[in-house]
Amino acid sequence: MFVPAKDLLKQAEPALSTGVRKLDDLVGGLRGGSSYLFYDSGGFMRGLIPPLIVRATLQGKVAYMNNTDYYSEKTLVEPDRLAFYSKREGLDPESVFSRVYFVAAYNELRQGKAVNALVEMMRRERETRLVVMHNLARFLPETKDRKQAIENLNGSLAPLWQLAAERKIVLVITAHASRNDGWTTPHPAGSHMLWHLASVMVFFRESDHGHSVQATLVKHPAKPTPQSVELFQGDDPLMGRVTPSFTQVYQELIERLRRDFVPMLRDAQHREAFEALLTDAWDRERAAMSNSELALLLDALNLTANVHNKSQLARLRKRLDTMEERLATLESR
Secondary structure, three states: OOOOOOHHHHHHOOOOOOHHHHHHHHHOOEOOOOOEEEEOOHHHHHHHHHHHHHHHOOOHHHHHHEEEEOOOOOOOHHHHHHHHHHHHHHOOOOHHHHHHHEEEEEOOHHHHHHHOOOHHHHHOOOEEEEEEEEEOOOOOOOOOHHHHHHHHHHHHHOOOOOOOHHHOEEEEEEEEEOOOOOOOOOEEEOOOOOOOOOOHHHHEOOOOOOOOOEEEHHHHEOOOOEEEEEOOOOOOOOOOOOOOOHHHHHHHHHHHOOOOOOOHHOOHHHHHHHHHHHHHOOOOHHHHHHHHEEEEEEHHHHHHHHHHHHHHHHEEEEEEEHHHHHHHHHHHH
């Protein structure tokens, strides 16, 4: 019995979004059962993967595998970055954390063991929607036996790829681009098996001026290749829009608080306290807040206000201790 292709498309689950509209258009979204190899020559993955993980938790759970030398490279997904994008998506960070499970391989010998552990967890977690294998070929450049390392890499890739295909799970693999391989579009680091099993391959190259990223579709089952698009202008590749400066966001938030929050305070002293915080703490510590990397500016305001209040309390306590000492001296006379 033949089933029309249009009926199969209707039955298919909606594709996951990468968060960048032009990238979604380029690859056709992230489809369950397909594998995507994203590789770059810079740090673009640091911005692309965390918000992707956050969005995927809306549809199910996420399995994450990190391949990294613990002593020389930080993990790609830090909790504060997940919290940052959770809040930007209007989600509770704790809820997002509870839907992500992970393993880590800190050398090529542990890579296979880490994969086996992740596969076991995936078999138990039937709601898994996305698998991310970060920097799968991380250990190849430093290996003493490249042939064995390639076999280990393929052995790590195969069970995850097979299970993801069976369960209709989106598999995203990240890698660095190979260096000086003589091709106009560099090949990804890794093995021929990795390139073969990937349904879609995309290479990301940052522009010379650093304000845009060119995404080149290297492999796709239904689209001509290569074809390229410029993904974004400005500082933020994650949401496909320009990120306003900290000063702009700060000023807009203060104006909004003055308009919508301060007038509703019943106590006049509270309204005066708001202006005092603005003058004595927030404006003075704007540089520290802009460098805090907290998820929301309001979090930075609260932290700075608490630091300021603690400072004021310490000053008052010191004055009170001095006055009590003087009072005790007078009473003893």
